[in-house]
Amino acid sequence: MFEMSDDKNLPHAPIVGDHLAMDLLNTQARNGEKVVEYWNSDADVLRWLQQNNIYPAEEQSTLADGELLLQAKALRSLAHQLITGFKQEKLQNISELNTYLHSYVSAPYLAPDNDGKLVITRISRGDTAASMLGQVAEAVAQLLVEGDATLVKQCEHPDCILWFYDRTKAHKRRWCSMATCGNRYKAAQFRKRKS
Template identity: 30%
Template sequence: MAQEDRSQQRDAADPRPLVGEPLCLDLLNTRWNDDGVRHDLLDSTDGLAVWLRSAGLDDRAAADQATLDAALQTRGILLELLDRGPSPQAMDALNQVLERGALHYRLGLGGPESHPRTDDPAWLPSWLAATDYLRLMADSPGRVKPCAHPNCVLYFYDTTKSGTRRWCSMAVCGNRAKAARHYERAKTGR
C-alpha cells in the first residue's frame, strides 16, 4: 500500500505523530518524544493492537504478549542497525528474526501468489518488518533517514524527488527548528 494511502487510513486511536511509513520504520516509530515526554505505543498489548490495526496486520496477528515480545525485540534490532550501523551482533540478531519465516509461492486463480509463513504466528509482524528493512536497504538505503530535529527519535523514508527531506514532519519538527533559529536570531539581534 502506498504511503499516502496508509496515511489517509490512519487509525483514529493511533496517537503517533508519524504513521504510514514503510513497515520497518512504522515499527520503529512506535516510540516518540512529544514536548520532552517519551511515549511508547508498545508498552502494552493494547498499544500493540493499535499498531497492528494501523499497519494493516490486525487480521494476521494477535495482539498478545508473544507478539509484543517479538515486536519489541525486532524494534530494538532495527533501531541498533539504523542508529549505529550494521554490527556482527545486530546482523546476527536480524538474521535470527528472518530465519523465523519464509515466503511460500502458489499459483492462484489470479496468477502467482506469495504468502509469508512463520514458525510461530507471533513472529509474523516482526518477520515482515525485518524483510521490509532488507528491501529498503537493497532499494535505496540513503532514503531511510532519522528526523534532523535533535529531540526527535522518528525515522522516515524520503520520497522527495531530490532526496533532501530533513524532518519527519515539516509541520512539527521543521517548524520547531525554524522557531528555534528565529528565536536565536532575535536574541542575538541579527
Template identity: 40%
Template sequence: MSGSPSLLTSNAPLFIADHGALDFVNTVAQVEGQPRDFWQSGEDVQHWLTHAGLATLPDRLPFPVCELLQEARRLREVIRRLVMQKKAGEAVDVTALNRYLAEARSYQQLVTDPQGGLRLERIYGTQTPVQVLEPVAALAASLMSDPHFELVRECEHPECTLWFYDRTKAHRRRWCSMALCGNRAKVARFRQQQK
C-alpha cells in the same frame, strides 16, 4: 519533543517515516525530553500492525498477547540497531533479523478485489508472535538491502530521535515531519532573528 504539537502527545501511532520499518522503529520517540514507548500492551502492537496494513489478525491469537508486545519491542531494537550501524558505516550483523525471516510461515494467494479484479496477496502465519511480526521483518530486510539506503535519515532536530526515508524529489528532507520538527526549527530561527 518539548513544545511539539499534539501529534506526539496522543497515543496514536506515528506514520511519518515513508517506510513501514522506520515507522515501526519510530514507535519510541522523545516527548518532552523523555523517551516514550507508544506500545504499552500487546493490543497496542496489534492496533499498530492493523493500522499499518501489515497484519490481518484473528480475533483470538493462539498465544498470550503480552508475548506479542515483548517480541515487537525486541524486533524494534534489532531494526533500530541495524539502521544505526549501517548509517554509521559499521559492520551490520543480520543474524537477529534473519531469525525472524527464518521463522516466517507465509504463502501467496490470489484474491478478488471489490471491482472483480485479481491481485496476488501474501498471507502470513499467526501462530507465534514472530510469525505475526514477519511482515515487519521483511520490510526491514528490504530497507537494509535498499540500494538507496543513503535516503534513510534521522531527523535533524537535536531533540528528535525519529527516522524517515526521504522520498522527496530533491532528496533534501531534513525533518521527521514539518508539523513537528520542521515547524519548531522555523519558530526557533524566527526567535533567534528577533533577538
C-alpha cells in the same frame, strides 16, 4: 485471543517514515526530554500492525499475554542496531533478523486497496509472535539489501528522534514532518533572531 482496540483516543505512533522499517523505529518518540513509548500492550502492537496494513491470521490465540509486545520491542531494538550499522556502513550480525524471517509463514491474500482496485498482499499464517511480525522483519531486511544508506535519516529537530527514508526528488528532506518539527524549528529560529 488478541483483540484490536477500536479506541481512537489512544495515541498512535506517527506514520511519517516513508518506509515500514522507519515506522518501526518511530514506535518510540520523544516529547521534550521524555521518551514516548507507543507500544505498551499486545493490543498496541496489533493496532500498529493494522495501521500498516499488516493483518495476522485470525486464529492466532496461542500466544501468552505480553509475548507479542516482547517480540515486537526486541525486533525494534534489533532493527535500530541494524539500521544504525547500515548508515555507518558497518556489517552487523543478521542472524537474529533471520530468525524472524524464517518464522514468517505467509499466504497470498486478495483484497481491494483504498482506491477500490484489487491487490494481492500477504498475511501471516504462523502462530508465533515472530511470524506475526514477519512482514516488518522483511521490510527491515529489504531496507538493508535494497535501500540507500544516505537516504535513511533522522529528523533534524533537536527534540525529535523520528526516522524517515528520504524519497524526495532532491533528497533534501530534513524533518519527520514539516507541519510539526519543521515549523517548530523555523519558528524557534525566527524568535531567536528577533531577540
